[in-house]
Amino acid sequence: xxxxxxxxxxxxxxxxxxxxxxxxxxxxxxxxxxxxxxxxxxxxxxxxxxxxxxxxxxxxxxxxxxxxxxxxxxxxxxxxxxxxxxxxxxxxxxxxxxxxxxxxxxxxxxxxxxxxxxxxxxxxxxxxxxxxxxxxxxxxxxxxxxxxxxxxxxxxxxxxxxxxxxxxxxxxxxxxxxxxxxxxxxxxxxxxxxxxxxxxxxxxxxxxxxxxxxxxxxxxxxxxxxxxxx
Amino acid sequence: xxxxxxxxxxxxxxxxxxxxxxxxxxxxxxxxxxxxxxxxxxxxxxxxxxxxxxxxxxxxxxxxxxxxxxxxxxxxxxxxxxxxxxxxxxxxxxxxxxxxxxxxxxxxxxxxxxxxxxxxxxxxxxxxxxxxxxxxxxxxxxxxxxxxxxxxxxxxxxxxxxxxxxxxxxxxxxxxxxxxxxxxxxxxxxxxxxxxxxxxxxxxxxxxxxxxxxxxxxxxxxxxxxxxxx
DNA sequence: AGTTATAATATTGTCAGACCAATTTTTATT
DNA sequence: AATAAAAATTGGTCTGACAATATTATAACT
Numbered sequence: 001x002x003x004x005x006x007x008x009x010x011x012x013x014x015x016x017x018x019x020x021x022x023x024x025x026x027x028x029x030x031x032x033x034x035x036x037x038x039x040x041x042x043x044x045x046x047x048x049x050x051x052x053x054x055x056x057x058x059x060x061x062x063x064x065x066x067x068x069x070x071x072x073x074x075x076x077x078x079x080x081x082x083x084x085x086x087x088x089x090x091x092x093x094x095x096x097x098x099x100x101x102x103x104x105x106x107x108x109x110x111x112x113x114x115x116x117x118x119x120x121x122x123x124x125x126x127x128x129x130x131x132x133x134x135x136x137x138x139x140x141x142x143x144x145x146x147x148x149x150x151x152x153x154x155x156x157x158x159x160x161x162x163x164x165x166x167x168x169x170x171x172x173x174x175x176x177x178x179x180x181x182x183x184x185x186x187x188x189x190x191x192x193x194x195x196x197x198x199x200x201x202x203x204x205x206x207x208x209x210x211x212x213x214x215x216x217x218x219x220x221x222x223x224x225x226x227x228x229x230x
Numbered sequence: 231x232x233x234x235x236x237x238x239x240x241x242x243x244x245x246x247x248x249x250x251x252x253x254x255x256x257x258x259x260x261x262x263x264x265x266x267x268x269x270x271x272x273x274x275x276x277x278x279x280x281x282x283x284x285x286x287x288x289x290x291x292x293x294x295x296x297x298x299x300x301x302x303x304x305x306x307x308x309x310x311x312x313x314x315x316x317x318x319x320x321x322x323x324x325x326x327x328x329x330x331x332x333x334x335x336x337x338x339x340x341x342x343x344x345x346x347x348x349x350x351x352x353x354x355x356x357x358x359x360x361x362x363x364x365x366x367x368x369x370x371x372x373x374x375x376x377x378x379x380x381x382x383x384x385x386x387x388x389x390x391x392x393x394x395x396x397x398x399x400x401x402x403x404x405x406x407x408x409x410x411x412x413x414x415x416x417x418x419x420x421x422x423x424x425x426x427x428x429x430x431x432x433x434x435x436x437x438x439x440x441x442x443x444x445x446x447x448x449x450x451x452x453x454x455x456x457x458x459x460x
Numbered sequence: 461a462g463t464t465a466t467a468a469t470a471t472t473g474t475c476a477g478a479c480c481a482a483t484t485t486t487t488a489t490t
Numbered sequence: 491a492a493t494a495a496a497a498a499t500t501g502g503t504c505t506g507a508c509a510a511t512a513t514t515a516t517a518a519c520t
Contacts, residue, residue, distance in 0.1 A: 007295070007473070009283070033500060044475045046276075049501085050283050053239075057287035065237075065501050066482030096390040103337030103391070110336070111329060160326040161333070164394075237502070263471060274504045279472085295472050296511030 008043055012051040015041060017060070020071065031061055031069040087174050095223050097172050102216045104165050105149065106209050109196070111156040113205045119155055121201050127151060128193045135186045148193055185218060242271055242281040247290070250301065261291055261299040325453050327402050332446045334395050335379065336439050339426070341386040343435045349385055351431050357381060358423045365416045378423055415448060 016037070025031065032040070037048045052069060055061045062072045112119065131144035146169075153165040181189070192215045199208035246267070255261065262270070267278045282299060285291045292302045342349065361374035376399075383395040411419070422445045429438035 009473085035500075046474060046476090050280060050473095052501095053280050054283050054287040057284040063501070064483080066499080067484075068500065093390070096388045099341060099386075099388055100337075100391050100394065103340065104333070106340070107330075107333030107337060110333065156329075158326045158329050160323070161330050164330065239502085265471075276503060276505090280502095293472070294512080296470080297513075298471060 008047045009050045009054065012037075012041055012043060012047055013054055016051060016055060020060070025071045027071050027073040029071045031071055033068050087171065094175050095220075095227070097168070097175065098216070098219055098223060100168055101172060102213070104161075104168060105152065105212055105216075108152045108156050108161070108165070109200065109208045109212060110205060111158060111161070112152070112200060113203050113208070115157060116203075117155055117157055119200055121197060124148065124151055124197045125194075128190060128197065131193065132187075132190050135183060135190060138183075141181075141186055145189070152196075181218070189215065189218075238273055238277045239280045239284065242267075242273060242277055243284055245271060246281060246285060250290070255301050257301050257303040259301045261301055263298050325450075325457070327398070328446070328449055328453060330398055331402060332443070334391075334398060335382070335442055335446075338382045338386050338391070338395070339430065339438045339442060340435060341388060341391070342382070342430060343433050343438070345387060346433075347385055347387055349430055351427060354378070354381055354427045355424075358420060358427065361423065362417075362420050365413060365420060368413075371416055375419070382426075411448070419445065 038045050059072050062070045127148050134141045153162045195211045264278050289302050292300045357378050364371045383392045425441045
């Protein structure tokens with residue numbers, strides 16, 4: 001137990017990684033073709049293919065049928081792939097994801113205030129007003145709602161945090177949850193956004209977090225109802 | 231751009247995932263062999279192998295040469311591989327990771343209290359006492375410190391949240407940060423643990439979060455000093 | 461019967477060659 | 491020069507074979 005002889009595929013994977021690093025290849029760059037790799041590494045096409053497929057699975061390269069191999073656009077984006085696999089294989093409790101989202105959003109508020117971020121209040125208000133417009137025009141409201149929350153995440157001045165929040169959002173979007181909201185509920189949501197902006201502008205963390213908590217209430221109520229049914 | 235015909239490999243991957251989900255296979259379970267999959271799915275061994283390699287790369291199965299295919303032990307574990315590559319390729323700011331850890335730990339406290347989790351206070355105290363013992367015996371303190379925080383994460387009754395916190399911790403461990411702490415600082419840390427336990431047992435969220443915030447102070451101070459030097 | 465050594469079998473690892481499908485490049489045509 | 495057709499490149503899938511490793515069945519022995 002323990003030490004296992006490294007397979008040829010693993011060796012090739014390492015070689016490829018080194019090659020990428022050594023040559024400073026960046027996302028989008030064209031990589032060597034299967035044939036070129038076979039010739040250079042002197043291994044069978046099977047091994048090269050399996051190595052490339054593995055690397056594609058972890059988001060390092062992208063294989064385009066007929067087109068060649070490319071360096072993947074990876075800004076942690078490949079984690080989504082894994083989460084998707086994970087979700088489709090094991091399933092995941094919606095409630096858990098919502099709880100995580102809530103923790104993250106509350107965390108964003110804390111970071112913004114504790115780090116004394118110079119918020120662009122006007123921009124946030126603009127987004128929220130656009131949100132309001134889509135509500136009364138009975139258009140799709142998701143876009144501006146998401147934009148609002150994304151703006152808060154970005155405002156934390158923590159790129160890794162933002163990336164993770166996006167990952168969670170992607171993960172969340174795997175769960176097809178249709179929270180049908182009437183206009184009244186949406187307007188309430190709009191008001192809460194406004195309150196959050198106001199609290200942030202006044203540097204009131206507790207208050208902002210309180211509103212955000214309320215903001216999550218409807219979805220928790222919805223989920224609890226769903227669970228009762230099943 | 232957009233729609234791309236799904237490959238056979240992708241279809242097989244989907245089938246395999248469904249099989250795992252449908253049969254409720256758990257980590258460690260023996261899975262079907264390549265031959266069995268070939269027979270059942272009526273595709274070439276090439277396709278089956280490539281599908282399995284891909285699934286192995288995202289941490290869903292483990293292939294043992296000569297021994298068969300198994301369901302992988304670590305849920306979400308393979309994300310660490312991606313994070314490692316990401317870290318080695320793009321670099322990541324330590325401060326950002328610490329902020330995230332703080333947000334997560336504060337979030338755990340919130341979940342525990344809001345969900346009125348029936349905490350095992352005795353166990354937490356035991357862990358903290360063991361922590362204290364290692365401090366005064368001048369042994370390695372990391373183990374029990376980590377165990378304490380892990381216990382809090384687990385107590386949230388949110389497996390996905392716990393998994394993410396572990397991922398962050400793993401990510402964090404990539405950053406070799408040696409926060410040399412003297413005995414006094416460690417004992418202070420021990421006291422804060424105790425205070426957190428007490429606050430939780432009394433269901434006092436604000437207080438628990440306050441202590442946890444203090445608990446993170448030394449490391450932020452350290453990081454800020456590091457940044458000034460460079 | 462129980463244990464151990466050995467053989468048979470099952471399973472994954474690697475290779476080679478072939479053909480198909482999609483894409484890219486080249487060439488020919490206008 | 492722009493366009494269309496042909497050719498070459500490249501990845502996708504299949505088949506069959508043999509090697510390396512692990513498991514299981516068998517035989518031998520105590």
